[in-house]
Amino acid sequence: MNPKNSFRVIVVFASFVSALAATCPVNAPRNVVTFSTATNESTGTAYFMNDGVHGNYIFAADIGTDAKLILRKGYFTGGFGAHGIHEGPDPFFSQGSIHVNEDKRILMIPNAGSNSLTTFRINPTDPSDLKMIGNPVPSGGEYPVSITMNKAGDMACALNGGRINGVSCFKLDLEKGLVPLPGMTRYLNINQTTPPVGPEGSAGQVEFSEDEKYLLVIVKGSTPSSAYVAVWDVYPDGSFSPTFRTISGGFLPWSITNIPGRNAFISADGLVGYDIYDLELLESDPGARATEYVIPKQIAICWSAYSRSTDNYYLAEFGTSSLIEIHVDENLKGSTVANHTANANDGSAELAITSVGGKDYAYNIAPNPTAINVFSLDGPGRATLIQTLYAGAQIRAAGIEMSPDYIAGMAVYRKRQ
Numbered sequence: 577m578n579p580k581n582s583f584r585v586i587v588v589f590a591s592f593v594s595a596l597a598a599t600c601p602v603n604a605p606r607n608v609v610t611f612s613t614a615t616n617e618s619t620g621t622a623y624f625m626n627d628g629v630h631g632n633y634i635f636a637a638d639i640g641t642d643a644k645l646i647l648r649k650g651y652f653t654g655g656f657g658a659h660g661i662h663e664g665p666d667p668f669f670s671q672g673s674i675h676v677n678e679d680k681r682i683l684m685i686p687n688a689g690s691n692s693l694t695t696f697r698i699n700p701t702d703p704s705d706l707k708m709i710g711n712p713v714p715s716g717g718e719y720p721v722s723i724t725m726n727k728a729g730d731m732a733c734a735l736n737g738g739r740i741n742g743v744s745c746f747k748l749d750l751e752k753g754l755v756p757l758p759g760m761t762r763y764l765n766i767n768q769t770t771p772p773v774g775p776e777g778s779a780g781q782v783e784f785s786e787d788e789k790y791l792l793v794i795v796k797g798s799t800p801s802s803a804y805v806a807v808w809d810v811y812p813d814g815s816f817s818p819t820f821r822t823i824s825g826g827f828l829p830w831s832i833t834n835i836p837g838r839n840a841f842i843s844a845d846g847l848v849g850y851d852i853y854d855l856e857l858l859e860s861d862p863g864a865r866a867t868e869y870v871i872p873k874q875i876a877i878c879w880s881a882y883s884r885s886t887d888n889y890y891l892a893e894f895g896t897s898s899l900i901e902i903h904v905d906e907n908l909k910g911s912t913v914a915n916h917t918a919n920a921n922d923g924s925a926e927l928a929i930t931s932v933g934g935k936d937y938a939y940n941i942a943p944n945p946t947a948i949n950v951f952s953l954d955g956p957g958r959a960t961l962i963q964t965l966y967a968g969a970q971i972r973a974a975g976i977e978m979s980p981d982y983i984a985g986m987a988v989y990r991k992r993q
């Protein structure tokens with residue numbers, strides 16, 4: 577993601593495209609790679625991926641009782657990664673490329689270069705221990721980048737962002753993995769390629785609305801003010817409306833983070849700061865737009881997450897390597913609370929927030945050093961960087977590719993006490 581490209585002509589380098597096309601496995605990927613032995617002290621696991629073009633891997637790092645990470649394992653997904661057509665970190669222009677369902681103890685990951693989805697079973701006593709369920713299944717389109725699940729945990733929906741783009745939904749079978757649901761593919765018909773050109777005009781994230789009455793996909797603008805959220809109605813029998821409605825607004829909305837208890841969400845906006853979409857307006861005011869909030873001095877805010885313990889939102893600001901903390905009040909009005917910086921030049925990409933010992937912590941990808949920054953969320957307005965895990969160095973030392981431009985995803989599983 578190069579913010580300088582925003583709304584300017586993007587030059588597509590022919591050599592870059594052919595380099596992508598020429599990627600085939602050199603060394604057969606190993607199914608499991610072990611970085612360290614288990615301790616019985618872990619409280620959960622943080623997961624991220626290499627989007628590897630020679631083998632897509634999901635990595636698992638134990639979360640200790642002190643909330644710090646220890647890299648444990650890497651698992652080949654059976655698929656391959658791919659990078660969108662743009663220079664620099666953030667291969668997918670997206671959020672939600674790893675989905676964890678803690679109740680079903682399931683992890684799902686798209687393989688962007690293979691148009692497939694892989695499902696793993698999580699061992700609840702050692703959540704860094706994953707077992708693939710079945711084989712990767714076709715994603716129902718091209719260049720899958722984001723996946724989510726309903727609250728019941730029986731239906732998963734994947735977002736394809738390439739030439740054939742839209743959502744495809746699956747039934748979760750705990751023995752077989754994801755099973756396609758007939759008639760549950762809906763196309764966005766964005767004018768895109770595989771891999772997609774971005775970030776302008778690329779698909780962002782798929783998510784259910786808080787009340788699960790809607791299935792949502794956020795789409796970045798290709799010209800100023802052409803961004804929108806696509807909204808399909810979810811009927812009581814679980815099927816979707818044939819076509820989608822939209823709420824326009826924002827410029828480069830990247831993410832969907834639901835606002836608890838409200839039929840609304842916040843989206844990190846790579847051009848301005850963030851946008852708040854109020855889904856109630858779909859019924860009451862069909863012409864309504866999202867509200868755009870400008871964060872001065874931001875360079876590229878692309879990811880978002882919510883903390884229950886601080887009741888605030890954290891936006892990953894790539895350009896100044898920081899987490900921007902936002903509060904949203906009862907009138908859905910946003911305000912900036914604080915700016916928490918990581919190490920200079922780390923970059924800041926996808927993040928996930930979980931609780932350890934009653935306090936929330938943010939696990940945030942730092943693409944430039946292929947690391948993970950762990951922030952302790954000490955209270956509203958207060959956060960402390962407590963660890964930088966230089967995972968990439970360990971992964972490369974094990975002979976597996978891991979580069980700043982490809983590191984992606986972030987999801988967490990918390991052990992039941």
Ligand SMILES: *[C@@H]1O[C@H](CO)[C@@H](O)[C@H](O)[C@H]1NC(C)=O
Pocket residue numbers: 616
């Ligand atoms: C953790 O493992 C150590 C060594 O195997 C053992 O002595 C200890 O009792 C274990 N602790 C718990 C809480 O299971």
Ligand SMILES: *[C@@H]1O[C@H](CO)[C@@H](O)[C@H](O)[C@H]1NC(C)=O
Pocket residue numbers: 767768
């Ligand atoms: C799709 O995008 C390409 C490349 O930008 C452009 O040449 C073409 O005209 C577009 N097609 C439509 C139908 O907008």
Ligand SMILES: *[C@@H]1O[C@H](CO)[C@@H](O)[C@H](O)[C@H]1NC(C)=O
Pocket residue numbers: 871872873874875893896898900915916917
């Ligand atoms: C966050 O704080 C850092 C350090 O003071 C500063 O360099 C950066 O510009 C700030 N970012 C934003 C978006 O205000």
